[in-house]
Amino acid sequence: MDKSMSNRFRYHFSATKLVFWTCIFLGLVFLFFLHTPQHHSDPVPRRRILRSPDWESRVAKSSQPRSRAGGMRVLVTGAAGFVGTHVSAALRRRGDGVVGLDNFNSYYDPSLKQARRAVLERAEVFVVEGDVNDAGLLRKLFELGKFTHVMHLAAQAGVRYAMKNPASYVHSNIAGLVALFEACKSADPQPAIVWASSSSVYGLNTKVPFSEKDRTDQPSSLYAATKKAGEEIAHTYNHIYGLSITGLRFFTVYGPWGRPDMAYFFFTKDMLKGKPIHVFEGPNHFTVARDFTYIDDIVKGCLGALDTVEKSTGSGGVKKGKAQLRVYNLGNTSPVPVGKLVNILEKLLKVKAKKVVMPMPANGDVLFTHANISQAQRDFGYRPTTDLQSGLKKFVKWYLDYYHSDGALKSSL
Numbered sequence: 076m077d078k079s080m081s082n083r084f085r086y087h088f089s090a091t092k093l094v095f096w097t098c099i100f101l102g103l104v105f106l107f108f109l110h111t112p113q114h115h116s117d118p119v120p121r122r123r124i125l126r127s128p129d130w131e132s133r134v135a136k137s138s139q140p141r142s143r144a145g146g147m148r149v150l151v152t153g154a155a156g157f158v159g160t161h162v163s164a165a166l167r168r169r170g171d172g173v174v175g176l177d178n179f180n181s182y183y184d185p186s187l188k189q190a191r192r193a194v195l196e197r198a199e200v201f202v203v204e205g206d207v208n209d210a211g212l213l214r215k216l217f218e219l220g221k222f223t224h225v226m227h228l229a230a231q232a233g234v235r236y237a238m239k240n241p242a243s244y245v246h247s248n249i250a251g252l253v254a255l256f257e258a259c260k261s262a263d264p265q266p267a268i269v270w271a272s273s274s275s276v277y278g279l280n281t282k283v284p285f286s287e288k289d290r291t292d293q294p295s296s297l298y299a300a301t302k303k304a305g306e307e308i309a310h311t312y313n314h315i316y317g318l319s320i321t322g323l324r325f326f327t328v329y330g331p332w333g334r335p336d337m338a339y340f341f342f343t344k345d346m347l348k349g350k351p352i353h354v355f356e357g358p359n360h361f362t363v364a365r366d367f368t369y370i371d372d373i374v375k376g377c378l379g380a381l382d383t384v385e386k387s388t389g390s391g392g393v394k395k396g397k398a399q400l401r402v403y404n405l406g407n408t409s410p411v412p413v414g415k416l417v418n419i420l421e422k423l424l425k426v427k428a429k430k431v432v433m434p435m436p437a438n439g440d441v442l443f444t445h446a447n448i449s450q451a452q453r454d455f456g457y458r459p460t461t462d463l464q465s466g467l468k469k470f471v472k473w474y475l476d477y478y479h480s481d482g483a484l485k486s487s488l
């Protein structure tokens with residue numbers, strides 16, 4: 076064999092070898108991906124998000140307070156949610172700059188969230204579609220909005236659903252909270268944060284009424300545990316970065332534009348359809364009760380908390396001094412048995428409920444809640460004024476208008 080032939084042979088042989096090993100390698104990569112478990116249980120199914128080309132200028136505009144003198148610039152997360160919509164509109168009404176953020180997930184009917192968004196559009200609040208876990212988006216929002224305050228209401232709510240989709244609670248209430256605090260600590264200026272904790276943190280506590288000083292280390296649902304974890308995480312970010320953080324423990328908030336997963340809402344729906352409703356009772360026929368709190372009272376509490384925050388002390392991600400850390404109950408101080416809630420609905424809807432009384436399933440529910448609100452009263456004059464009868468009357472009026480006619484309430488709060 077002459078030299079050139081032997082070279083050609085060697086070249087041909089190594090090229091074959093290269094092709095062979097490349098095929099083996101690609102085959103292994105293919106097999107690896109084939110056998111890697113897919114995360115079918117994505118806690119928040121991803122949707123393609125299309126933002127309008129002018130979204131950045133709309134953020135800048137919406138974040139401007141109406142009067143130049145002293146208005147806040149507030150980012151409201153969960154703005155298309157029940158409490159988020161009411162709080163955003165109230166802030167805008169009084170002249171603050173407000174930008175909303177919401178991922179419009181399908182935990183409950185997204186069309187209700189879109190309808191709330193339409194109400195906010197008319198109130199000149201721009202709501203950006205996006206997730207609090209999107210660090211890049213948060214960074215951009217802080218750059219554009221220069222927020223002085225954050226009202227963090229985005230969360231996975233609902234006590235019982237935590238048994239069906241536990242990962243969604245970790246995604247929103249823990250990872251989402253951390254992502255938000257991370258963005259806030261790096262923002263310049265660092266905003267002050269008010270966020271939604273929950274009455275459920277009292278868990279199996281039996282000392283009533285529930286005071287902020289009572290133990291909160293016995294959560295009875297994963298939902299409660301993630302809210303309690305949030306309170307501890309708040310402590311950490313306050314301690315390390317000087318973020319001013321206020322947690323609000325909401326007590327079973329209800330009212331117009333409410334959440335369809337809550338009992339007062341689906342009882343109304345089922346009663347009107349003539350369907351049975353299940354009313355839980357505790358062991359030995361113990362009456363289950365809730366400190367139902369009307370949305371307008373909660374909004375006043377949220378604004379009171381925002382108005383009394385102190386500034387965060389850090390900058391550039393570095394703490395410059397001790398910062399404010401607070402937690403408050405926002406309840407009604409007047410628990411009502413669930414059976415009484417049904418009686419009120421019967422009168423307002425003029426239908427007899429097909430009530431099925433049954434033992435409370437082991438689903439994370441607690442037997443009763445009752446708020447001591449003296450701290451919120453002392454620090455920002457929180458004083459709820461709506462009893463369950465009056466609040467449900469307003470809810471039923473809205474419900475009938477929204478679902479059973481094309482009335483004007485579809486477009487207003």
Ligand SMILES: O=C(O)[C@H]1O[C@H](OP(=O)(O)OP(=O)(O)OC[C@H]2O[C@@H](n3ccc(=O)[nH]c3=O)[C@H](O)[C@@H]2O)[C@H](O)[C@@H](O)[C@H]1O
Nearest residue numbers: 232233273274275325326327337338339353354355363440
């Ligand atoms: O304060 C909170 O932190 C929480 O409040 C709310 O939770 P809850 O107080 O449990 O409200 P909700 O589900 O309306 O049940 C009301 C009552 O009806 C009873 N209930 C419920 C369902 C049913 O079929 N039958 C029944 O009797 C049930 O046993 C209960 O006694 C929020 O959903 C939650 O996100 C969180 O914010």
